[in-house]
Amino acid sequence: MTDTALVEPDVLERVLGAALARGGDFAEVFVEDRKMTGISLDDRRVEELSSGHDRGAGIRVVVGDTTGFAHTTDLSEPGLQAAAEAAAAVAREGGGGTRRVELRESRAAAPNEIRTLPSEVAKATKVELLLRADDIARSKSDSIVQVSAGYGDSRRRILVANSDGLLSGDDCVRTRFSVVCVASGDTGMQTGYETAALTVGFELFDLRSIEDVAAEAARRAVTKLSARPAPVGVVPVVIKSGSGGVLFHEACGHGLEADHIVKDSSVYTGRLGELVASPLVTLVDDGTVGPNWGSMAIDDEGRPAQRNVLIENGVLVDYMWDGLSAKKKGRASSGNGRRESYQHLPMVRMTNTFLLPGADDPEEIVAETPHGVYVAHLGGGQVNTATGDFVFGMTEAYLIENGRITEPLRDANLIGNGPDVLSKIDAVGSDFDMCPGTCGKDGQSVPVGCGQPTLRVTGVTIGGTADA
Template sequence: MLNKSIIEDVLNEALSTGGDFSEIFIEDRFTNNMTLHSGKLETSLSGRDFGIGVRVFKGLQSAYAYTTDFSREGLIKTAKNAAQAIKGNKIIQLSPFEPRTFNNQHPIEIIPQDVEKTRKLSVMKNAYDIAKSYHSSISQVNVRYSDEEQNVLIANSEGTFVEDTRIRSRMLIQAIATRDNQMETGYYGPGALQGFEFIENLNLEHYAREAARIAVTMLDASPCPSGKFPVIIDNEFGGVIFHEACGHGLEATAVAKKHSVFADRLGQQVAPEIVTYIDDGTLKNEWGSINIDDEGELSRKNVLIENGILKGYLIDKFNSRRMGMESTGSGRRESFRFAPTSRMTNTYIAPGKSSPEEIISNTENGIYTKYMGGGQVNTTTGDYNFAVMEAYEVKNGKLGKPLKGATLIGNGPKTLQKVDMVGNNLGHGAGMCGSQSGSIPVNVGQPMIRVSEITVGGSNE
């Protein structure tokens, strides 16, 4: 992507004012996005984004600069801009590059760039037809298709030199059901670190019908009651609560500055013994997976909480200095426009021993949340509130009527302590996570779990 001699010159220039570490991140990204609105192609956009970021450290100082000018002069200027934040004389020399190779754990069969748009549109129309024909109350279906190919090269003053190609594909299906003046929405958005084969092999009957079923079901839902209840949270995207309310608190971005309730608690019990919490970027072809992070470190499986005991954090290269701990392959960024920091990949609660049927039958009076919606969290305190897209009452160990307007309100670490049943049906859900290094693909996951008590905010109706 760039001549090695130019890369060496850039890294040397970044060290010229006394830095003790320099890094270059080179990115060449191709994207395709198509939107189908009410059965008609509304937008079709393709793009290419090329840029280079340069970073320099000195102790606990860090500076970052980026450019889209890949001439030697433009790159040297960018390195000088980063170096200006560091005051002093050059103190270290570059280590010889040691090109790193790895086994690609995420095979690609069909490069999306090679697929005609008509072929992509055909799958989108199939999803539309399935969702639209589900029920007469489905008034509108929107389908969005996206793919990207991200080529990166990462080199640093310690001798790291590594390249990777990441290819992702995703389809998002939104169904809207209407009756009289009432409107309800259902949504599903599967994605993978995979080529177009993922899209062609999607079980559209499942995903499109589920989006439509949620919308139609909620038309007949009753207002959700307010109060404190046992809450059953289903698998897959149900894991978004612990991603937001606990996962971010285990990132070094917060831990290193003591801005997390989990800071200085390694070895302590932070959850019941039935809870094991894992971040694993090596899961084959999963949406949040990576071969290497955006600092050139190999991805790995990081056990964060094991049988209730806090075992580790997600650590990037800069915060490893603050914490005196090694990087965990967790340095990620949206693009060359962002400096990396510690981020999640595929984060999930490991499966337990209870079946979903056992969890429901052992709940006398509570709320069952099948699909979660959006939410907000204060990462410093762990306080959260999340909308629920589809919920049901639980009475005498059986599912009852659907409920609408449910909101879960609580504190992540405290909610974690109240998990009293963990199912055996682990599932993952694809999403995008925003933080200080931009928006990145992540999976959230869990089996069905039960929390002994969560405050539920109900409908205003």
């Protein structure tokens, strides 16, 4: 729903006209109003209950290959005009004359309906959830010595208007809940983490039970108390469905962002139409898939979110694009222009990135692996898009011996090279799961989703300390 209450359309038209008064090819006003609540429970105490409110506008002016940008917290017409002038400073040389912009409002469907606005739920109810999670986690094992739990919700209303006449908006509600447990035993301390996060309101807790989240975090910590050091060296790896999606986020997701492509800083540059992965790999980025963490109605340039097939049966089909990179290549944006807030310029970002399921039985994949590592849960990762080298951390893993999952392993990173690891995927399961994450790029964080079925990579380097 477009919220014209943030700034009136006729004001936006005049500000856009002013932004281009000194010349320039494109101008945009991005208005944002975000309210959030955060509660953290630690040691059975509500350590922090905080509320935040941000409201402002970012204005950019594009002149040739140069972008000028300024932002302000002053949403009055003079405030916006001043920001427009600052952004237009890059166009000082050109004489633009009078530019008239006429906005046409468009509406994009929300990925899902919000049933219960978190702002309408009492803070006491939210606190109650955290206390319950603490109770549940501690009830799972006497070795749980520490529980912390976090709750967060945000409502982000945005309005985008640009000199092409676009006027669009979104009202996006996100809710998250996470639990971290510390277990203590003879071998020291171990941690377990689990999170539930969706682009929904308070109905998050109808979709994901607090009990499951807390129990899962506790189980991970306790399991690792008996873990032995992970092997070191190259081993076959089976990755359970869900959090393993971070593999694709790092191994190729970032490298398929068009800003890296237009600057020739990705290993995937110039490889459209080529086989860049095992034929079992079909990879999709889709901002419209239901309540997932990276879903949205429009991106932060006002373009409706869409489904983009990136790799089909191993062949590179397309990259992800924002407005600027698309314009350079004379094509349309793919709805991947995102920004952390009105204080940031948009750039190419992923939404929900996932591998489509295959035909193999997940249990068979393990049974047919004589020796290797089973990764049940992955943490974050990092990639160098130019070389393709990437790492990701295992936070729950086991040895596979004679086709059976056996002993738990301590945390370790895995390292691989994107195109190499993608070519070594030799089994893709028929199951599927999605997982929330926070993606950082160039100092900006945005919520994303990752997903995959159970799969096997014939060889990845594991950074443990035990001889393989």
